[in-house]
Amino acid sequence: MQPESIIHAEHLTKSIHSNGLDVSILCDISFTVPQSSLFAITGPSGSGKTTLLNMLTGIDRPTSGKIFFANTEIRGKSEDALSRWRGKHVGVVFQFFQLIPTLTAKENILLALELGKSGAFPRRSWSQRADELLELTGIAEQKNKLPSQMSGGQQQRTAIARALANDPPLLVADEPTGNLDSHAAESIFALFQQLQLRGKTIIYVTHDHALAQRSNYMLRLLDGAIAEATEPAMEGANEQ
Numbered sequence: 001m002q003p004e005s006i007i008h009a010e011h012l013t014k015s016i017h018s019n020g021l022d023v024s025i026l027c028d029i030s031f032t033v034p035q036s037s038l039f040a041i042t043g044p045s046g047s048g049k050t051t052l053l054n055m056l057t058g059i060d061r062p063t064s065g066k067i068f069f070a071n072t073e074i075r076g077k078s079e080d081a082l083s084r085w086r087g088k089h090v091g092v093v094f095q096f097f098q099l100i101p102t103l104t105a106k107e108n109i110l111l112a113l114e115l116g117k118s119g120a121f122p123r124r125s126w127s128q129r130a131d132e133l134l135e136l137t138g139i140a141e142q143k144n145k146l147p148s149q150m151s152g153g154q155q156q157r158t159a160i161a162r163a164l165a166n167d168p169p170l171l172v173a174d175e176p177t178g179n180l181d182s183h184a185a186e187s188i189f190a191l192f193q194q195l196q197l198r199g200k201t202i203i204y205v206t207h208d209h210a211l212a213q214r215s216n217y218m219l220r221l222l223d224g225a226i227a228e229a230t231e232p233a234m235e236g237a238n239e240q
């Protein structure tokens with residue numbers, strides 16, 4: 001039986017008008033992201049990974065094609081509805097963390113709860129919710145530190161805790177380990193695996209082939225088209 005899908009993309013294309021020419025950035029991309037999976041999007045620089053990710057979150061719109069989130073098409077929504085929808089359903093993690101530099105780790109998470117307005121957590125529970133997320137992501141001891149007082153790995157954990165604030169089912173991450181040393185990158189990946197065990201779906205972009213290989217599903221782009229789509233064996237199944 002097929003697992004339920006959280007994202008389903010059908011014949012996505014993206015072209016832009018540049019210097020009087022139509023330039024194709026993505027070409028006929030179709031795929032399904034099963035719920036509670038680790039899904040990697042990989043490919044060389046300029047292959048269209050970020051463009052594709054931005055379409056899955058509704059930050060950017062496809063030129064043609066359809067995207068379904070849990071069986072509902074997201075294309076028809078207004079900008080306002082789309083932004084409310086994103087706030088509730090998708091947590092976004094960036095390569096350069098993008099934390100507010102004047103706020104502590106905990107305050108960065110509290111701000112996301114404040115901005116989320118999803119009603120998932122009443123105001124009186126925000127402090128406790130933030131503490132739980134700091135614990136879950138392994139940075140409880142850093143909670144009163146500013147981003148500049150934390151390592152890259154700790155900052156990325158804070159950014160992940162912030163993305164999880166309103167308990168979205170889907171996390172998307174664009175090169176989340178691209179700015180980290182290999183040890184910190186490994187521990188961020190381990191955190192993703194831990195979140196997956198809790199039922200989250202994680203779509204991550206990486207040009208690191210080894211990291212992409214450790215997903216449950218992988219999509220490799222080349223020049224805006226799907227070069228390879230695989231379902232690597234589940235954890236442990238390919239050990240000899």
Ligand SMILES: Nc1ncnc2c1ncn2[C@@H]1O[C@H](COP(=O)(O)OP(=O)(O)O)[C@@H](O)[C@H]1O
Pocket residue numbers: 016018025043044045046047048049050051052
């Ligand atoms: N707004 C834009 N204007 C012009 N070219 C763009 C724009 N956005 C993306 N591109 C081009 O589309 C291609 C894919 O970009 P991107 O999705 O950022 O790739 P990746 O994330 O894989 O490095 C690149 O050739 C890039 O230069």
Ligand SMILES: [Mg+2]
Pocket residue numbers: 049050051174
């Ligand atoms: Mg990119």
